[in-house]
Amino acid sequence: MSEYAVLGKRVPRVDALEKVTGAAQYGGDVHLPGMLHGKFVRSKHPHAKILNIDTSEAEKLPGVRAIITQDDVESGRRVFASDKVLYLGEPIAAVAATDPDIAEEAADLIQIDYEVLPAVQDVMEAIQPDAPRLHSDDTKDGPARRAISTVLRKLERDNSQDHSAEIAELNAQLETIEGEVYYNISAETHSASGDVEQGFAESDLVVEDTYVIPRVHQTYMEPHVSVADVESTGKVTVWASTQGPFAIRSGIAGTLGIPLNQINVIPTTMGGGFGGRFGVVLTHVPAVLLSQKTGRPVKIQMTREEEFTDGRPAPGCVIKLKTGVKNDGTILAREGLAFWDSGSISGASIGSTIRLRGVYKFPHLKVDAYGVYTNKSGTAAYRAPGTPQVAFAGESQLDEIARKLNLDPVEFRLKNMRVTGDPVPAGPKEPKVGYKETLQAVADAVDWKNRTKGPNQGWGVAIGDWTNGCGPGGMFVSIHEDGSARIFHGSIDITGTDTALAQIVAEILTLPYEDVTISRGDTDSAPYATGSGGSVVTFTMGNTAKLAAEDTQRRLLELASERLNTEVESLELKDGRVSTIVGDPPKSIGFGELAAYSLSTTGGPIVGKGSFARKPSTPALAAQIAKVEIDPETGRIKVLKMASSQDVGFAINPMAVEGQIEGGTVQGYAWATMEEMQYDKKGNVNPGFVDYRVPTSADLPTVESVIVEVEAPDGPFGAKGVGEPPITPTLATMANAVTDAVGIRITELPMKPEKVVAALHGNGK
Amino acid sequence: MKKHPVSLTVNTDTYDLLIEPRKTLLATLRDTIGLTGTKEGCSTGDCGACTVIVDGKAVTSCMMLGVSANGKEITTVEGLASRDQLHPIQQAFIDKGGYQCGFCTPGFIVASKAYLDENPNATEAEIRHALGNNICRCTGYTKIIEAVMSAAEAMRNA
Amino acid sequence: MRNFEFFEPTTIEDASALLTKYNGKAKLLAGGTDLIIEMKARTATPEYVISLEKIPELADITYDEESGLRIGALTKLRTLEKDSIIRERYTALAEGAGEVGGVQIRHLATIGGNISHGSPAADTAAPLLVLGAQVRIASADGERTVPIELFFLGPGQTVLETGEIVTAFECPPRSANEGSQYIKQKIREVMDLAFVGVASSAKSDNGTVSEVKIGLAAVAPTPLRATDAEAMINGNSLTPELLEQAAAAASAQSSPISDLRCSAEHRREMVGVLTRRTLQAAAALAQG
Known part of the structure; x- marks a missing residue:
């Protein structure tokens, strides 16, 4: 892509200086005069009726300014538990005081009387009829009953003829299916194509297994924080560390019944989100309520422990999976049934169960999924929500099949992969895709065919697919009298997206990268921008930036045409000037002169506008190969090599793209080997970094990233979203490598040393 | 509860403060002095975002009381660059893309500075081990380690 | 964190007297890497905190071929880990010290704290056991020495009585073989x-x-x-x-x-x- 001057270059990020000097202002760095500090009173039980809340002792503590409970939420929307708590750590009240230590002391003084109820933490226990129930109206049929019930309903509705005999027969069949009514169900999805029974019947080999993936926390390094300031007019200002300021604005409006135009969300620099930082209930809404009540600014900052007990992590799940193949390695059928641990509220990720189809042809596919209530905090998105879990199941099982059929796991996958134009099982046709190229690229990077290994060493390969989201965004580009350009917008930069936007605008306007600056507004000032999740920003805001830059270009040409007395068609942008394309003598004029001139024209200053909402996204593949070594006595897993390829469409800034690939891969590695939110009957038992382990630099080698560029037709300059895909294969990559090293197949993550040792002793899962 | 007079030298400035004994050095730096470059990521010493240098040694400032820092010399991320030049480690984090969200970055840069001062010829394995008290969730560490390695080389050649 | 009174005595006698005076309501602060975390979690809520940092004789390491190794209780784990004689002759102790937390934690944490805390999982405990360590304990009333084998009584429990402070660990000299x-x-x-x-x-x-x-x-x-x-x-x-x-x-x-x-x-x-x-x-x- 050498035709570009700025795109495709490893330019330093626009926020470089503030990030390395400590100058960047994160949510917790906001300090307002007279600011109070809020702390929560949290449930000490995972499931209990609240009998009484006594705040009298806390109110007497000097420095306490307000205590709120659900009674203070006029809209009635659930912010605090009032009748019943559903998980350990659920907020029941909040205190505002002049000092965070005083607020904490006051929170400890609030007495809650409970009637403790039986709790359920395990997803497979929760679906049983004798399980404690979190909500009413939560019973659903399992797949077999559902198939019959669907026919039954159809027959019952059909009045054209008498179906009573068939109906009686089907009802009798229903009676025979036991244990297929599920309880505590929060949601369900079902998809199918072809006929899986036929597919399995035609298969030479059918492999069936159950995979268990734990609940993990996004573990963004900055805990949730907000500062709210409610003026006497009722105007609400919230400094929020969030992935989506506009989502926060509408969330606060919806939860508290405040008009949208009375809320300004000022986004701060954000310390990581990974999908977990879109909600309003954790800190934003309580801070607004406390500020409303006290008339003073209020900061609420969650502790790391609160992040674990009351955050919205990624759901764990149990996946029953069955795959049928021919002896030559042709995949015929797959059937999956997933139970997602939603926690106490209907949760995220269940929709990703369909990704059990991977990027393979699957003539026959059936996928059923249920969300299940348990006595845990609710869940939210985490980097390609749901896909790492299902890819672990799907890719582990394919690996097992390849081993059984003695097929090369790379060749086996390549053989069955879909290509451009192929039908997607239970979906539309594939657009332009580069699945095979991406897998081949990582195989080439490690010289797969010539790989060698020593004792207790093994190689694992796996893939994961994901399609970036798309959303609305607006942007302005202005040209200053010095000829430089300024971008103004409202989307949140976490990973370097502002840098990509500046590169796009610089490229189109032929400016040096340094001459484009970028500025983010708050929700009062900036045009709407979609939230920074779903790998959406470069795709959406990149397209928006392209439109805004092109609009700017139009105005520059128009002004230059007036000044140079030349037709617009004969002019072009070149090196930050507008010049005649062919001209004798050549004429040109600088952007600065045009900007100065524009101030006295009828048309006015140079302001390019871009506004964009939707274009088709293109699927991207991530493929990984790991080499590991197992200590068979201690069960410890050491990664010797980790290579990670990804189809990114076009890498606007390769350095930033590599950063995404490396970071996502390591998060996947961690999920595979160490991360797990653990629960006993009382709730989460590892709410801190001592027993919830995230990897450090000492645990890993360099991640080798391999960029593959299969152009996305509708992406800006062909770019695809890059943030999410790299986490999707790694759980399976690691498990497959362990299998190759020591012959054990671990189906229940994480692969902690004890589990590896147990499996080597022959009692593993 | 009695507040204690505390005198700290932070970067180049001396602060004479009166603080409650329960305030950590981290809280003192951030809330009392107003130097917010040092971050609070876990407040249990496990993530390293709050790393500062006290009398030449990198420590997790969330585990140290402000009163215990009395009379000591403290360097925070704000104290590394001179008016017109970044510290080589800061420059390397920019050049190598050693940060994403940036929240852990001050802690990493300060911990790296203290470690490279102690061991200027550190190998990659030594650096990976020595920075194990710092958690980064975005980068997967590859570019952080590249940055520290290249800064070490630049500092050796300076 | 709950508030507390903070003391920085400069002698062991003064520290011990404070511990005795505020019996049950006071905690000793060494490196703070355990105590401050417990205080934040309110699993420890001392009304008085007595810092040992200003007591000079608690921080030395000495070795001679006759009397062996003496490690002051306030010695930082990072110092132990890097000390050449400990690395060479008392290797397990250097390794144990180096296994605690990370570098920043080990710049704060002390060997006295690691042992006095009474954790069965303390990384310096097993090394001290095999190196034949004697625990020197002082109070306002005098000093005593307890073999490390007898120091621990149970999780979080040690032989330390009211007013007693661990001052040093002594290990016999070790030869090259x-x-x-x-x-x-x-x-x-x-x-x-x-x-x-x-x-x-x-x-x-x-x-x-x-x-x-x-x-x-x-x-x-x-x-x-x-x-x-x-x-x-x-x-x-x-x-x-x-x-x-x-x-x-x-x-x-x-x-x-x-x-x-x-x-x-x-x-x-x-x-x-x-x-x-x-x-x-x-x-x-x-x-x-």
Whole structure:
């Protein structure tokens, strides 16, 4: 892509200086005069009726300014538990005081009387009829009953003829299916194509297994924080560390019944989100309520422990999976049934169960999924929500099949992969895709065919697919009298997206990268921008930036045409000037002169506008190969090599793209080997970094990233979203490598040393 | 509860403060002095975002009381660059893309500075081990380690 | 954190007097890496905190071939880990110290704190057990010395009486034909607490080993010596068969619990594996 001057270059990020000097202002760095500090009173039980809340002792503590409970939420929307708590750590009240230590002391003084109820933490226990129930109206049929019930309903509705005999027969069949009514169900999805029974019947080999993936926390390094300031007019200002300021604005409006135009969300620099930082209930809404009540600014900052007990992590799940193949390695059928641990509220990720189809042809596919209530905090998105879990199941099982059929796991996958134009099982046709190229690229990077290994060493390969989201965004580009350009917008930069936007605008306007600056507004000032999740920003805001830059270009040409007395068609942008394309003598004029001139024209200053909402996204593949070594006595897993390829469409800034690939891969590695939110009957038992382990630099080698560029037709300059895909294969990559090293197949993550040792002793899962 | 007079030298400035004994050095730096470059990521010493240098040694400032820092010399991320030049480690984090969200970055840069001062010829394995008290969730560490390695080389050649 | 009164005495006598005066309501502050975390969690809510940092004699390391090693209780773990004589002669202790947390934590944490806290999983406990450490304890009334084997009473419990402060650890001198090693079972390379910690020390004696000591951590209510295994090995040469028997004996002498980190079975099994490995390494070091 050498035709570009700025795109495709490893330019330093626009926020470089503030990030390395400590100058960047994160949510917790906001300090307002007279600011109070809020702390929560949290449930000490995972499931209990609240009998009484006594705040009298806390109110007497000097420095306490307000205590709120659900009674203070006029809209009635659930912010605090009032009748019943559903998980350990659920907020029941909040205190505002002049000092965070005083607020904490006051929170400890609030007495809650409970009637403790039986709790359920395990997803497979929760679906049983004798399980404690979190909500009413939560019973659903399992797949077999559902198939019959669907026919039954159809027959019952059909009045054209008498179906009573068939109906009686089907009802009798229903009676025979036991244990297929599920309880505590929060949601369900079902998809199918072809006929899986036929597919399995035609298969030479059918492999069936159950995979268990734990609940993990996004573990963004900055805990949730907000500062709210409610003026006497009722105007609400919230400094929020969030992935989506506009989502926060509408969330606060919806939860508290405040008009949208009375809320300004000022986004701060954000310390990581990974999908977990879109909600309003954790800190934003309580801070607004406390500020409303006290008339003073209020900061609420969650502790790391609160992040674990009351955050919205990624759901764990149990996946029953069955795959049928021919002896030559042709995949015929797959059937999956997933139970997602939603926690106490209907949760995220269940929709990703369909990704059990991977990027393979699957003539026959059936996928059923249920969300299940348990006595845990609710869940939210985490980097390609749901896909790492299902890819672990799907890719582990394919690996097992390849081993059984003695097929090369790379060749086996390549053989069955879909290509451009192929039908997607239970979906539309594939657009332009580069699945095979991406897998081949990582195989080439490690010289797969010539790989060698020593004792207790093994190689694992796996893939994961994901399609970036798309959303609305607006942007302005202005040209200053010095000829430089300024971008103004409202989307949140976490990973370097502002840098990509500046590169796009610089490229189109032929400016040096340094001459484009970028500025983010708050929700009062900036045009709407979609939230920074779903790998959406470069795709959406990149397209928006392209439109805004092109609009700017139009105005520059128009002004230059007036000044140079030349037709617009004969002019072009070149090196930050507008010049005649062919001209004798050549004429040109600088952007600065045009900007100065524009101030006295009828048309006015140079302001390019871009506004964009939707274009088709293109699927991207991530493929990984790991080499590991197992200590068979201690069960410890050491990664010797980790290579990670990804189809990114076009890498606007390769350095930033590599950063995404490396970071996502390591998060996947961690999920595979160490991360797990653990629960006993009382709730989460590892709410801190001592027993919830995230990897450090000492645990890993360099991640080798391999960029593959299969152009996305509708992406800006062909770019695809890059943030999410790299986490999707790694759980399976690691498990497959362990299998190759020591012959054990671990189906229940994480692969902690004890589990590896147990499996080597022959009692593993 | 009695507040204690505390005198700290932070970067180049001396602060004479009166603080409650329960305030950590981290809280003192951030809330009392107003130097917010040092971050609070876990407040249990496990993530390293709050790393500062006290009398030449990198420590997790969330585990140290402000009163215990009395009379000591403290360097925070704000104290590394001179008016017109970044510290080589800061420059390397920019050049190598050693940060994403940036929240852990001050802690990493300060911990790296203290470690490279102690061991200027550190190998990659030594650096990976020595920075194990710092958690980064975005980068997967590859570019952080590249940055520290290249800064070490630049500092050796300076 | 609850508020508290803060003291910085400059003598052991003054510190001890304060501890006695505020009996039950006071805590000693050394490196703070345990105490401050507990205070934040309100699992410790002392009304008085007595910092030991200003007591000068608590921070020295001295060694001579006659009297051996003396480590002041306030010595930072990072200092131990890097000290050349400790690395060479008391290797297991340097390794144990280096296994605690990360560099920043070890710049704060002290050996006195690591031991006085009474954790059965303390990384310096098993090394001190095999290095024959004596714990020096002082109070306003005088001093006493307790062998490290007798120091621990149970999780979080030690022999320290009201007003008593650990001032130093003393280990006998060691010669070049003695070696020691500490290994812990963990998941992460750094920043992990010990699932199991094992230290071994041995003296090389013409093809046999003697003065064998094996210390176990995180597998019983207190750190303990695997005395049965030691007895089997002393005076013998380390054959693979003997190592296996010793490993099994050490496992049998442990009494681990199951908790969120791992099961008792896993701990017991790791005691065996790590006993064998540390014995081999200690003997190899002893042979030079």
